[in-house]
Amino acid sequence: MSLEENVLGRIETLKPNLVRLTQKLIREKSVNPPGNEVGVARVLETELSKIGMKVALHHSGPNRVNVEAVLLGFRRHPRFLFNGHTDVVPEGDVSKWTVDPFGGVVKGDLLYGRGSSDMKGALASIATALRGITEAGVKLNGDVIFHAVADEEVGAVYGTKYMIAKGLARADMGIVAESSVFGGKIAIRQAARGNCWIRVKTFGKAAHASDPTHGVNAILKMSTLLLALSRLKLQAKPHKILPPPTISAGTVIKGGTKTNIIPEYCEAELDVRILPGMSKEQVVRKVTQTIDLMNKRDPQFSAKAEVFSYAPAVEIPETSPVVLAASKATEKVAGYRPKLRAGHGTNDSVYLVRDCGIPVIPGFGPGNDLSNAHGTDENVNITDLVKFAKIYALTTMYSLGFEAEP
Ligand SMILES: [Zn+2]
Numbered sequence: 001m002s003l004e005e006n007v008l009g010r011i012e013t014l015k016p017n018l019v020r021l022t023q024k025l026i027r028e029k030s031v032n033p034p035g036n037e038v039g040v041a042r043v044l045e046t047e048l049s050k051i052g053m054k055v056a057l058h059h060s061g062p063n064r065v066n067v068e069a070v071l072l073g074f075r076r077h078p079r080f081l082f083n084g085h086t087d088v089v090p091e092g093d094v095s096k097w098t099v100d101p102f103g104g105v106v107k108g109d110l111l112y113g114r115g116s117s118d119m120k121g122a123l124a125s126i127a128t129a130l131r132g133i134t135e136a137g138v139k140l141n142g143d144v145i146f147h148a149v150a151d152e153e154v155g156a157v158y159g160t161k162y163m164i165a166k167g168l169a170r171a172d173m174g175i176v177a178e179s180s181v182f183g184g185k186i187a188i189r190q191a192a193r194g195n196c197w198i199r200v201k202t203f204g205k206a207a208h209a210s211d212p213t214h215g216v217n218a219i220l221k222m223s224t225l226l227l228a229l230s231r232l233k234l235q236a237k238p239h240k241i242l243p244p245p246t247i248s249a250g251t252v253i254k255g256g257t258k259t260n261i262i263p264e265y266c267e268a269e270l271d272v273r274i275l276p277g278m279s280k281e282q283v284v285r286k287v288t289q290t291i292d293l294m295n296k297r298d299p300q301f302s303a304k305a306e307v308f309s310y311a312p313a314v315e316i317p318e319t320s321p322v323v324l325a326a327s328k329a330t331e332k333v334a335g336y337r338p339k340l341r342a343g344h345g346t347n348d349s350v351y352l353v354r355d356c357g358i359p360v361i362p363g364f365g366p367g368n369d370l371s372n373a374h375g376t377d378e379n380v381n382i383t384d385l386v387k388f389a390k391i392y393a394l395t396t397m398y399s400l401g402f403e404a405e406p
Helices: 003-013 015-027 038-050 116-135 160-165 218-230 280-297 321-334 349-356 382-400
Strands: 054-061 064-071 079-085 110-112 138-140 143-149 173-176 185-192 194-203 246-255 265-274 303-311 339-342 379-381 402-404
Touching (some): 003 116, 003 138, 003 382, 038 064, 038 116, 038 143, 054 160, 064 116, 110 382, 116 138, 116 143, 116 379, 116 382, 138 382, 143 160, 160 349, 173 321, 173 349, 173 382, 185 382, 194 280, 218 246, 265 280, 321 382
Parallel strands (some): 079 143, 185 339
Antiparallel strands (some): 054 064, 110 379, 194 265, 246 265
């Protein structure tokens, strides 16, 4: 039997452990906000230490912690990085769930719970992949670093951004293990759109609402502005796999104090998604042009726009060694070449690619488009968890090179 087959066989026998580990991770509530990743970090620390990895916990704030685990190879380089987040979004209205959101219930091939698909299942698959490699007696030619990070769902300040600031995110390639199964087929998310969140403010004049002619209604001005912004077309070269840029105008709106007062102030938010090659400045220019035009037509119109959150789009070459290795591993395990697909959102990969220059796959992991991540009854296919444990193992073996343990 080849070393690869040894590893795959080993992982197959670890399936019950993989399911139990995912359940344990789900049962450690790590809802963000407010954010508390201590329980999940402890479970991973125990699990990864058991297989001989060197584990360190990096505390980034009260109750905020990041796990760094290293599987030593024959040499220190090349280095392969796995990044996955330990926080989850809130469970929402519990009465809409048919199972306990933090119970880790299994029904047939589905494992339910908040974070099952986004992305505690992936964390368990990574841990199982590394355990399979070790137990099969395989030694890699370089190190594998596993970062199980806090705070992805809110802004990464306590998580990936913290690990980068501490100089811990050093690697030659890697995977951000966000879900990438579409219609039951494993794909590679080789690019992800960026986001540019903008706050617009309109200024009016307060007056008694019984005589509106004396005032300027900032909310009505905002209405016309939002309608105009929602019709904006952002220029971008069409992308091979990503959807075109989008503007959602007015996802949040605030204004007015009392029924009988003409409101003098209103603010609203826009969610703009951008493609590689687009900049924050380009988006701001478009919005400002709209404001200027409206001001020309209506001298009482006064508005301002500011960016309050920005992450550029991310993309790694199709011929990047990690993409090729992941593709070869998928073919070996699942029997087909994975397609390159688009990411729907932004994730921690942007910081690793942009700020550290590490070619990471922006999304490659269990969890499919029917998993209802962030929704009720979130779930993950157990079959996919096992497949990804195998695929992760082979991807690191193909990327780093490997030999039998002496
Ligand atoms: Zn996620």
